[in-house]
Amino acid sequence: MHHSAMGERLGLGMTEEKALDLLRRLGPLTAGELAQHTRLAPATISGLIDRLESRWLVRRVRDTKDRRRVIVEINPEQPAGFGELLQPFAATMAHLYERYTDDELALILDYLHRSTALRREATEALIG
Numbered sequence: 001m002h003h004s005a006m007g008e009r010l011g012l013g014m015t016e017e018k019a020l021d022l023l024r025r026l027g028p029l030t031a032g033e034l035a036q037h038t039r040l041a042p043a044t045i046s047g048l049i050d051r052l053e054s055r056w057l058v059r060r061v062r063d064t065k066d067r068r069r070v071i072v073e074i075n076p077e078q079p080a081g082f083g084e085l086l087q088p089f090a091a092t093m094a095h096l097y098e099r100y101t102d103d104e105l106a107l108i109l110d111y112l113h114r115s116t117a118l119r120r121e122a123t124e125a126l127i128g
Helices: 002-010 014-026 031-038 042-054 082-097 102-127
Strands: 058-062 070-074
Touching (some): 002 014, 002 082, 014 070
């Protein structure tokens, strides 16, 4: 529901908002990597990136190691107000993290990684 509400506030569809979330969490990705994470077709990913780029939310940059590759990253010059929408939730989460020890956070992170892998496997089984 948070992704839907955030997307609505930004005037984005759920897919666009989720792609932004992936780029925020994972950092810059190639179009192919973004397609792998979203399970969207390459043509769909191209359109998605075009829409986000037209709104100044992401930008395409050449890979410094392989000039043939293009990497998609969050635009550091994104429109005013974008960061302000994210800040309250980020601050709330930072306060939550402070309540746990490093060992407890490591355990929570392990659980999240394992449950995400199981969810991914279950999704793969549904898709075929």
